[in-house]
Amino acid sequence: MASPAVNRRAVLSMILAGGGAAALAACGPPNAGSPPATGGPITLTDQRGKTLTFDKPVIRVVTIPMPSASLLVAVDQGADHLAAMHNASWVAMRDGTMGQMFPAVLEIPHDIATDDFTPNVESIRALNPDVVVQWSDSRLTEPLENAGLKVIGLTNTGQQQDVDAWAALFATMLGKPDRAVQMKARSDGKLKAIQALAATRAAGSSILYINRFTGGLKVAGTGSYNDFYIKLVGGSNPATGPHGVAGKGMVGVDVEQVLSWDPEVILLGNFDNALPKDVYSDPVLASTSAARNKRVYKVPLGGYRWDPPGQESPLMWQWLLDISFPVPSSSLRATIPEYYGFLYGRTPTPAEIDTMLWLDANGGSANYQQFHGA
Incomplete structure (x- = not known):
């Protein structure tokens, strides 16, 4: 496991030194898949401070916090390890592009928790998951743990740092630690670019x-x-x-x-x-x-x-x-396929991008033609 640690230090040092482009290049080509899962055992500490150990990379994951299902798919570049999810996660997949890129996700169970994230313990146990991802509130985690299930607890500050922390946990449990480093480098590089561009504007x-x-x-x-x-x-x-x-x-x-x-x-x-x-x-x-x-x-x-x-x-x-x-023609449409290739290993069609951007619903709003295709 020495190599991933070296890679993480190298990438993060380049980011801190302002070498965002070099850091991205070091992560490999945009459409490269995440590296093969490493063997176990795997040990991680969740955001409650609780340490969990797995004999090998996890295979079946139940996610309850709403953003966690799609983030797991992005970290894994596929939905094969997603065993169940919250209904609100499923609705977003149905209405967004995830369900079009990975149609099988729409068949995944999504009745495993109430709107307030209270788990249906028996339904989750029946799925035989390796781990359940849940908010850190003890009222939500203890029923699962009392049933003998392993639980990764997440906290939510409502900021981008949450995504980085969750991605690192997911990448670790999947045996793909470098994947989270790649994702953070991409996000950090884009953040710096936006900050620099915004600074030049009135x-x-x-x-x-x-x-x-x-x-x-x-x-x-x-x-x-x-x-x-x-x-x-x-x-x-x-x-x-x-x-x-x-x-x-x-x-x-x-x-x-x-x-x-x-x-x-x-x-x-x-x-x-x-x-x-x-x-x-x-x-x-x-x-x-x-x-x-x-x-x-x-x-x-x-x-x-x-x-x-x-x-x-x-x-x-x-x-x-x-x-x-507003600009005459936004570069966003050209950015989306490349970024999706990096995240999901899939390239959305022009029609899917139209749906993603609510082109019809936003079509009557000012300057939205900048997001139209050629």
Whole structure:
């Protein structure tokens, strides 16, 4: 196991030294598969601080936290080791591109936990998993462990560092430790590129992310990942400005609050079914600058939702930068196939990219033609 440690140190030292391109080159060609799984035993420490040991790389994995199923597929470059997942993970796969790239995932059990992540222990035991991935809350992990199941506990700060940590755990348990190093190098390199590009631009737009539109408005407040990427591309988030909301994460607001902010851009998340047309036709919100100027956009849905941190976040950053500073023709369409090749070993078709970017739903919004194919 000495070689992976050397590789990790080498890649991370190059990143810290500013050699992002060299680090990516050291990881091999973009479409290279992850290296063959190494033999066991494997020992890892999860985010609870609990140490787990496996005799060999895991074969059957049940995932309960919503982002973990698609991240496992990305780390593994396939879905062969995914034994079951949360229903919300399955819905994202059904509605996004994951189910098109890997149709078999739609046949995987997805009734193994409630909406609040409480596990159905008997259903999970019947699947005979090598490990269950679960949130670290003892109320969620102890029923599984009391049933004799091995559990990897994850914590969630809502930031990109979570993705790096989870990918490292998954890569280790699969016997592919270098895969997480490759993924982090790619993400870090793209982050630096976006930061450098955004630094050359004038102040960006006022951008409001709406997590829930139907059944009561919820917006991204302080500490949210959405606030991070709005500011990453040079935008401002009125919900965290001088007249922002109290509280962290997703915060409920009334429509009058949104009117007072008068955002220039509105982003609609993938946690409900709202589309730009719903804002444009809303008798109140239609008066906002974003609606009047047709700058309301549904956030893309690819291998997973692009709203929260994930393995496709670098694509989200590029998309949002081009939303904020429109160009005649975005390079995003050319970037997606290459990045998907790296993540999943699959290249989406032009039609799948159209679906991913909500080309029809966003087609009536300003400057969205920059994402059209040739």
